[in-house]
Amino acid sequence: MTDLLYSDIEEQLRKSVRDLLADRAPWTEVLRRLETAQPYDPALWQALAGNIGVAGLAVAEQAGGQGASWREAAVVAEELGRAVAGTPFLGSSVLATVVASCAGASDLLAGLADGTQTAAVAVAMDTAPGDAFPSAVAASASGTLTGAVRNVVDARTADHLLVPAVGPGGPAVYRVDASAAVREDVVSFDLTRPLSDLAFEAVPAQAVAEGEDARAALEAALVTGAAILASEQLGLAQQCLDTTVDYLKTRYQFARPLGSYQALKHRVADLWAAVTQARALARYAADCAATEDPDTPVAAAMAQSHCSQTAVRAAEECVQLHGGIGFTWEHPAHLYLKRAKADAILLGTPRRHRARLATLVDLPAATV
Amino acid sequence: MPTAVELRERVRKLLAEHDPHRGAGPQARTDFLRARFDAGLAWVHYPAGLGGLGAPRELQSVVDAELAAAGAPDNDPRRIGIGLGMAAPTILAHGTDEQRRRFLRPLWTGEEVWCQLFSEPGAGSDLAGLGTRAVREGGSGGEGDERGGGDWIVTGQKVWTSMAHEARWAILVARTDPDLPKHQGLTYFVCDMADPGVEVRPLRQMTGEAEFNEVFLTRVRIPDALRLGGVGEGWRVAQTTLMNERVAIGGGASPRESGVIAAAAAAWREHPELRTPDAHDELMRLWIDAEAVRLTAMRLRQQLAAGAPGPEGSAAKLAYARLNQEISGFEFELRGADALRYGDWQSETWSTERPITVDFAGSTPGYRYLRAKGNSIEGGTSEILRNIIAERVLGLPREQNTDKTVAWKDLPK
Numbered sequence: 001m002t003d004l005l006y007s008d009i010e011e012q013l014r015k016s017v018r019d020l021l022a023d024r025a026p027w028t029e030v031l032r033r034l035e036t037a038q039p040y041d042p043a044l045w046q047a048l049a050g051n052i053g054v055a056g057l058a059v060a061e062q063a064g065g066q067g068a069s070w071r072e073a074a075v076v077a078e079e080l081g082r083a084v085a086g087t088p089f090l091g092s093s094v095l096a097t098v099v100a101s102c103a104g105a106s107d108l109l110a111g112l113a114d115g116t117q118t119a120a121v122a123v124a125m126d127t128a129p130g131d132a133f134p135s136a137v138a139a140s141a142s143g144t145l146t147g148a149v150r151n152v153v154d155a156r157t158a159d160h161l162l163v164p165a166v167g168p169g170g171p172a173v174y175r176v177d178a179s180a181a182v183r184e185d186v187v188s189f190d191l192t193r194p195l196s197d198l199a200f201e202a203v204p205a206q207a208v209a210e211g212e213d214a215r216a217a218l219e220a221a222l223v224t225g226a227a228i229l230a231s232e233q234l235g236l237a238q239q240c241l242d243t244t245v246d247y248l249k250t251r252y253q254f255a256r257p258l259g260s261y262q263a264l265k266h267r268v269a270d271l272w273a274a275v276t277q278a279r280a281l282a283r284y285a286a287d288c289a290a291t292e293d294p295d296t297p298v299a300a301a302m303a304q305s306h307c308s309q310t311a312v313r314a315a316e317e318c319v320q321l322h323g324g325i326g327f328t329w330e331h332p333a334h335l336y337l338k339r340a341k342a343d344a345i346l347l348g349t350p351r352r353h354r355a356r357l358a359t360l361v362d363l364p365a366a367t368v
Numbered sequence: 369m370p371t372a373v374e375l376r377e378r379v380r381k382l383l384a385e386h387d388p389h390r391g392a393g394p395q396a397r398t399d400f401l402r403a404r405f406d407a408g409l410a411w412v413h414y415p416a417g418l419g420g421l422g423a424p425r426e427l428q429s430v431v432d433a434e435l436a437a438a439g440a441p442d443n444d445p446r447r448i449g450i451g452l453g454m455a456a457p458t459i460l461a462h463g464t465d466e467q468r469r470r471f472l473r474p475l476w477t478g479e480e481v482w483c484q485l486f487s488e489p490g491a492g493s494d495l496a497g498l499g500t501r502a503v504r505e506g507g508s509g510g511e512g513d514e515r516g517g518g519d520w521i522v523t524g525q526k527v528w529t530s531m532a533h534e535a536r537w538a539i540l541v542a543r544t545d546p547d548l549p550k551h552q553g554l555t556y557f558v559c560d561m562a563d564p565g566v567e568v569r570p571l572r573q574m575t576g577e578a579e580f581n582e583v584f585l586t587r588v589r590i591p592d593a594l595r596l597g598g599v600g601e602g603w604r605v606a607q608t609t610l611m612n613e614r615v616a617i618g619g620g621a622s623p624r625e626s627g628v629i630a631a632a633a634a635a636w637r638e639h640p641e642l643r644t645p646d647a648h649d650e651l652m653r654l655w656i657d658a659e660a661v662r663l664t665a666m667r668l669r670q671q672l673a674a675g676a677p678g679p680e681g682s683a684a685k686l687a688y689a690r691l692n693q694e695i696s697g698f699e700f701e702l703r704g705a706d707a708l709r710y711g712d713w714q715s716e717t718w719s720t721e722r723p724i725t726v727d728f729a730g731s732t733p734g735y736r737y738l739r740a741k742g743n744s745i746e747g748g749t750s751e752i753l754r755n756i757i758a759e760r761v762l763g764l765p766r767e768q769n770t771d772k773t774v775a776w777k778d779l780p781k
Contacts, residue, residue, distance in 0.1 A: 245762045245764065248764060249763070249765070265754065270754065277661065280660060281663060305653070306660050355649075364643075366643035
């Protein structure tokens with residue numbers, strides 16, 4: 001039966017990640033880094049990947065990973081969301097790792113799994129499961145790539161790019177040395193996960209998957225990414241709820257704690273109920289991904305629709321219920337709001353996930 | 369502690385010694401159910417001797433599946449839901465050994481139906497403010513003394529009592545000391561519904577039928593041996609009942625696309641002419657919400673497998689109510705004018721043909737829409753549940769008022 005709880009091992013992993021993040025990436029440090037050239041702290045990633053092993057959790061031990069599963073990876077995503085820490089976890093340890101694994105690119109996979117190297121999948125960040133194979137980049141018969149991709153996540157620190165492109169033989173995924181692409185950094189809404197534009201001008205590339213294999217590898221990455229992103233959103237929502245509840249207990253107005261007003265209690269109670277549901281859906285999606293359940297696309301679409309909206313709502317409530325302090329740059333609420341809003345677009349908006357889900361569960365759209 | 373393998377062996381032994389297909393009629397069924405109870409296979413997480421084996425709660429499904437596969441009769445849990453879901457856990461937690469032995473077996477087999485005498489016309493959300501009086505014969509009931517013996521004389525009015533017209537017993541909360549603050553002056557009893565002072569009247573609801581009853585109690589005599597828990601401890605005992613009620617309402621196991629969403633999805637598939645892009649996104653949002661509620665309940669049951677229900681059950685119930693209302697409202701509008709063809713208001717039959725359970729699936733969109741309105745009122749209003757979540761789960765302070773410290777008799781009413 002589907003296990004929707006957390007195992008003891010998962011809880012230990014959570015604690016390790018949380019302790020490390022509290023030490024290396026408290027929100028004050030995340031905030032300080034935002035406007036520097038290095039929003040991702042390389043030392044933090046080294047500690048997460050090297051000491052705790054978060055980068056290769058779902059990769060088999062013989063392939064260089066930890067031999068755990070996407071359930072454990074989802075717990076890491078929760079904690080990263082909780083801390084709004086800047087790391088290439090989603091782009092490299094989830095999306096690129098799935099592509100590399102499906103493509104059988106074993107040397108690349110080993111480097112990603114121990115975190116010594118990172119990679120990004122060169123697709124627009126709002127590419128969603130079920131989308132048509134991207135055609136923005138063309139591959140020549142000699143195997144060079146030409147084209148441009150806007151709004152890519154986790155490309156800034158990537159050593160390698162995995163580029164879906166259409167060549168003479170149809171769709172394929174190519175591996176490119178990141179330094180061979182022209183990268184332009186975007187001034188991003190969410191500075192904790194900044195975007196880049198990538199351009200390829202006859203860049204030499206090596207095909208790692210072709211035809212149906214390429215389609216399947218990209219789709220698997222998008223579905224798994226959506227499933228794991230839901231846990232990041234859950235962690236973010238939980239943190240916003242916790243922060244808000246703490247504030248309502250300590251902030252006095254009209255000689256009473258704010259949290260004693262029923263109007264505010266009911267709002268956070270409803271939010272708590274939404275977060276509780278988000279946890280069930282995120283755990284279900286993670287468990288499906290871990291067990292390669294055929295229901296994974298359904299689970300990921302449901303989780304994305306619900307967890308995206310819950311994370312945004314939690315961040316918006318966090319801002320509003322903090323009042324003036326919540327609108328300042330010095331308070332972390334805006335970090336969560338920006339990440340939540342960006343996450344709602346990352347890998348497809350809730351509405352697109354619902355449209356996708358409709359085709360999976362035989363509830364056809366209107367034919368107007 | 370028994371394992372799944374041992375439970376299967378016990379089921380085989382039960383079936384070998386008590387052929388479920390031997391004989392016909394209610395008596396054969398009752399005989400089999402009694403044997404099942406005595407074999408500890410009724411509710412395996414209950415203690416040995418009381419229908420269980422002290423096994424983990426989740427192993428019940430093993431027993432149920434084996435017995436269903438063998439074609440054994442069940443105890444028609446829908447008919448005795450209040451007994452199973454509310455009275456039984458309360459009797460188990462707070463009853464004496466004698467009370468447990470007397471009540472649990474016929475409760476579980478369905479030989480004795482139970483109902484719940486809690487709400488009153490003047491005490492809904494503020495249940496602890498209830499005014500039904502229980503006075504110890506001889507006039508010493510007001511002192512909260514713990515000496516045994518003597519009868520209690522109960523007078524008052526209860527409402528929203530489902531199954532009262534079929535019930536043999538009721539769980540009852542009554543005020544034994546009006547001079548104490550409201551939570552402290554309550555005592556919990558088992559009430560004999562056959563007492564001549566009990567009058568049951570059907571209460572017609574907005575759907576046209578009468579699921580519930582009003583119950584008038586006039587000098588009902590309750591022996592002290594039927595008190596559940598100490599004098600003045602009624603509120604604490606009632607918490608066990610209420611937490612179990614909310615889990616029962618919000619937490620049942622169900623497959624994907626069951627309940628109210630099934631009707632909306634079926635309408636969508638069967639009527640392409642009703643589809644619009646807006647309605648499609650709304651339907652999908654509700655479909656996901658239904659899954660969210662279902663999976664949250666599944667997760668809650670996994671958490672509860674070992675322990676007792678906590679305030680989290682309130683969240684399941686809160687979500688379930690909102691979901692049913694949103695989906696039934698959506699389906700009603702989706703169906704358009706045909707939704708207004710109500711079906712049956714039971715104009716002549718409401719007081720005699722009484723439903724045993726709420727049948728969302730087998731009724732019309734209009735019925736579903738109206739009946740779902742009760743979901744956010746029965747078993748704790750959604751507003752009260754939000755207070756419970758805010759105060760007991762999130763630890764926010766109570767709103768400041770004096771109703772917990774003033775004698776009940778002095779509270780404004």
